Structure formats: C-alpha cells, structure tokens
Amino acid sequence: MSQNTTPRAARHPSPRNKRAAAVVGVGHTDWVEDWKRCRNGERPNDSYGYGLGAFRNALADAKISRDEVDGLIAGPTTAYERLGELAGIDPRWGGQADAVLAVSQAVMAIEAGYAEVVALIYGNDQRSVGTQYGGPDAMGGGAFLSYVYHSPWGFTSQGALYALTLQSYKHARGFTEAEMGEVSVAQRGWSSMNPNAIMRKPITLDDYLGSAFVCEPLHLFDYCLINDGGVALIIAEAERAKRMTDRPVFIEGVGRSDLNRGATSLEPRIDQFYLPAQQEAAAQSYAVSGLGPRDMDILQVYDSFSVHVPLALEGYGYCGIGEAGKFLRESRIGPGGKLPTNTSGGHLSETYMQGWAHQIECVRQLRGECGERQVQNARHVHYTSDVAGKCFSVIYGR
C-alpha cells in the first residue's frame, strides 16, 4: 500500500455547516408501478421524465412555487442544462452531482450565500434502457478506470469489486457467510412494511444461504435492484426553511474523506475496507454536529451491495473493528433492533436510486411519516456512503 503520511485523525478541519440548511420538501416517482411496466417491456419515462415527476412531487410536498428555487443540482444521469430547461429553472447557482455530493454541495452553496433554495433532481431509466453494470459495456469506465481496466481477465462487474472486498474482509475479520446474510434478511424485514418497496416478500437466512452466487462470495440477495425512478429534494437556508414549513429536517453535519491511492487495483477496498476514510468522515460530522453514534436513532447506508453495511458499522463507530459480524448476528439492524438500518429496505429491497432515496427516507423518518416501519421518536438519522473512494457522513436531525 502506498505510504500515506498524515495521520487522518490529525487533519480535521472545522466545517461550520451545523444546521445551516434544512430539507423542506421531498418527492419520488412510483417505482413499484414502473417496475411492473418495465418488466412488461414498457418505457414509462426517460431519466428526465422520472426526475421531473419527482420534482413536481417535492414542490408539492414543500408547498412552494418553483419560482422560489434559486439553485439546481442535477443527478449524474441527466445533463444539467437540459434538466434545467425542462424544469424551467434559471438558477443563480447550480451543479451536477451524485446523491451525497449533491446534499453536501447544496449545504455549501447555501452557507456561502450562493443560493437559498436548492432543488436536487435525480432520474434514472437504467432498467428500461438496460444499463449494464458488468460485462463489455459496463458503465462508468470513463470515470473510474477500475471498472474496465481488468476486463482482459474477465473482471468487469461492479459486483466483482465488492465480492473481492467481502472475501478479504471475511479473511481479515473472521466474518461469516451467515453474518453477511443478516443484512439482506433484515432489510427485507423493513421493506415488507414499506408500500414503496419493490421487493416485499420476507426472506430467511436459509433462503439467503440457499440462493445462487452471482460473483462468489456474493449471493443474489447481496445485490441491489436495477429499476427505473426519480427522487427530488428541496433544501433551503435554515431560517428561510423555518418560515417555509413547520417540519424542517436539518442537516446537522457533513463529513467527507477520500481514498484514491491504489484505486484502480482496488487497494483501498480490499486492503483497508475504506476504514480510515470512514473514520475521518465520521469524526468531521460528529465534531460539527456535537453528536455521536450513540445519538443516532437510525442508520442509512449506501448499499449497492450488502457488504457496505458491516464496513459502515465498523467505520462510522457503531461497533469495534471486527465486531460487525456479532452486531449483525444479534439482529440489531432489522425491525425491533437496537440500530434500525436502511429502514426503507434500501437498494437491496426498496429501490436502487443510487443513494437518493436514502435521503428522503431520512427525512420521512424524522417527520414521522413512515407508517408501519416508522421508528418511534426518531430525532437523528445518520447517512453514510463509501462509493468509488469517497466516504461521506451526513447527519440529519429535526
């Protein structure tokens, strides 16, 4: 491993973004219905159509006019200019970003005074157009060399990256196949109570262990869904948010830390499990918010693959290093558990909106709108992601 010089814990800057901004509106499309239509060979919408559908719902949820929006962030699958054209928004600030980067950038723009009300819009027609995440046409190769560089050896799929991660993690920590299975079983337990979830039939650990490998050691149930849909959020400057709604959900703190060295050969994943970056991102967000793992009522983890969850439990401080297996085995992340995690069912069972739907689940849990799956009196929700070297920690509160 390349020699990093600065101890990560010693590099904490002091972001000032505590409660600088709040989510005032959220919206999504009916991906359950669109899942059925896509499986019938229909194309209900393109990525722009899904994004706009979610945006209309977010405006209605916020009870504001589009004219109040002065900042716009487009998700990674739509061109910023065209999305802005279709949304009819000429903002004074804008950008293009994935889910967690979009939240982070919106907070920064608001704190810096470049915008007061930012619309974050994401749409993805990945199912109906057959977007490939493995094989000769795997997406992302232009941006991430690791997705294509190893293709001469038959190694291209995103699942393969996480399968390599899980295998070395199992070896390093003594983590077991059955402990891994606890994640998809728990998340299906949550999604069974979520009318917005695509996969709602509960599964058992035996179902998991008996399911086919796709890229061993990953089973089918360790993989996210591939479906169409859209998600939108409206984030406003905190004082304005309080005037706009009586139920603002504040962004209490954001932390970020990246690991790029050795990325093409996947070293930060298979050697380090992203741990140092997760710890640094966590420390930043805990410092700015004055909160810690014990204050969190719910954890939401970016889960393109189930293995993200044990890595997050250790990296963001919910258990000791090497203790995630025990934590999962003792059924602490599912319904009724000590740390409700991915309460919508996540990417594995609700919808694969590449982290966007996790944001609106954070908001809805804090507003108490989640019906049967509602975690009672939730005050703080922690969102974590570790994608392509970027580790993020975002804390939402009410």
Next chain:
Amino acid sequence: MNVIDAKSPRPVMGLYDQPLWESVNARGMKLQRCAGCGNWLYPPGPSCPSCLSCELVWTPLSGRGRIVSWVVFHRHYLPAYPPPYNAVAVRLEEGPTMISNLEGAMPGEDSIGRAVRLVYATMPDGMILPRWALA
C-alpha cells in the same frame, strides 16, 4: 458464441500501456519503476504517485506474489469467459496489486496469503495474458 471463437476482452490501451503488453507478449512482464524513489507503478502512468517524478524505467518483475483476495464468477458476462471462472487479487513482491486469474486450481478458503508465481497463458484466440499459479 463458441468459446474457441470468442475474442478475448481487449486491454485498456492508454498512452502508457503499450510497453506493458509488449513485455507480456515477450513473456517477460515489465512495469514502470520510479528512478527517484524506487516505487513500482500499476497500472502504468505518466508519473510516480509517490514522489511525482517523471523518470520511470520499464523494469522486469520478479514474478513472485501473494493472493490477497479472490472471487468466482457464476454469471456469463463476457463471451471469452464462460462461468465458473475465478479472479484473484495478487500483491506483487514489488508492491502493486494486480487483478488477474489463478491457473491450475480454483481458489478456496485457504487461498488468501498463498504464494503465487507469474505464468503466461495463451487464450483461445492467441492473446497472451499474465496470470498466476500456486508457487
């Protein structure tokens, strides 16, 4: 498509990759080594990530390494790779990690940490591929 006819997936050929594949075709794999700090580069690149020096020298590998992780594909993604087939992550003695395949045996529970040696496999379409076998 028949596996015999299937074209092996082509390597990514950036501006710096050609000497690597020429050395593989000559069955003497080389990587860039930094003349300044001794760091080895994989994949090839314009300068050394450790010290940013541009003085890089193509240098033969020892051919020794250790397995740090492995997978087995059970799904058919590429015509040249009918499942099941494996991939291994090998830590080269020189430092870099390389994603490749294990020849001669499927990896298993005791594979991580095992010593391996570099071999040159000839694919059905004639492409020569650097792979690894248990030492």
